[in-house]
Amino acid sequence: MARILHLETSTSVCSVALSENGRTVFEKVSYEGPSHAALLGVFAEEAIAFALAGRGRPDAVAVSGGPGSYTGLRIGTSLAKGLCMGWGVPLIAVPTLKLMASNAIRRTGEKDGLYCAMLDARRMEVYAAIYDARLQTVRETVAEMVTPETFQPFLDRGAVYFFGNGAEKCRTVITSANALFPENIHPLAADMATLAETAFREQAFEDPAYFEPFYLKEFIATTPKNSVLGKSK
Numbered sequence: 001m002a003r004i005l006h007l008e009t010s011t012s013v014c015s016v017a018l019s020e021n022g023r024t025v026f027e028k029v030s031y032e033g034p035s036h037a038a039l040l041g042v043f044a045e046e047a048i049a050f051a052l053a054g055r056g057r058p059d060a061v062a063v064s065g066g067p068g069s070y071t072g073l074r075i076g077t078s079l080a081k082g083l084c085m086g087w088g089v090p091l092i093a094v095p096t097l098k099l100m101a102s103n104a105i106r107r108t109g110e111k112d113g114l115y116c117a118m119l120d121a122r123r124m125e126v127y128a129a130i131y132d133a134r135l136q137t138v139r140e141t142v143a144e145m146v147t148p149e150t151f152q153p154f155l156d157r158g159a160v161y162f163f164g165n166g167a168e169k170c171r172t173v174i175t176s177a178n179a180l181f182p183e184n185i186h187p188l189a190a191d192m193a194t195l196a197e198t199a200f201r202e203q204a205f206e207d208p209a210y211f212e213p214f215y216l217k218e219f220i221a222t223t224p225k226n227s228v229l230g231k232s233k
Helices: 036-052 070-087 096-108 188-202
Strands: 003-008 014-020 021-032 059-062 093-095 114-120 125-132 137-145 161-162
Touching: 003 036, 003 070, 003 188, 014 036, 014 188, 021 036, 036 070, 059 070, 059 114, 059 188, 070 093, 093 096, 093 188, 096 114, 096 125, 096 161, 096 188
Parallel strands: 003 059, 059 093, 114 161
Antiparallel strands: 003 014, 014 021, 114 125, 125 137
16 A cells, blocks of 8 residues: 655645545645745645554655746655655656646546646746546647637537636637636645556656756746846836
8 A cells, every 4th residue: 555645836726635545635735825835844744744643654755747836846846855865765746737637537527528737827828738538648738828729629629628727817718619617626735646646556756866847948037127227126
């Protein structure tokens, strides 16, 4: 039986969970974020205390693998790496968009249609990937500007479910009758259990010393315009 600690920090939602044999037995979630720096360690400590009180130390740590918030992913990855190296247990990375799609597929219960997981990348740009109802990848993750034509080839084939914090801003752009927008689909630690359990069985582990999340776009620290122009506020 695999006991896995899950850390999810790819969006403003901060969540931690503990699973045993693919079943969630502990969960803490905050939707008040972004507050990962303050809450993730606290949530993880509670989950670990719960595990040690009669269950035992986790056999692995699973973390959101991206894409998503640069800062959030860095915080989650740093904690996951530290725990894995300290305990000497494997590190599992769960793709954020695949995690969201698995949640959406379970929530809708539909056996047909495509599932487009979207994360906000500012303006009208999103990080998006498309899956079928069996969670097989139809289109790999890309960063793209959403226009009325962006997803038309997929919408011409039938229903497409758009979800995630990048989907809401696309409602006025994607107007096809085949476009559906299920709400409140977040990447959550508790939903990582099945995907992480599969990875554990297949020994699909990451090297804690070298693993980096899938940022998709490089983080660029910008200088305020006033500083560039030699002006002060």
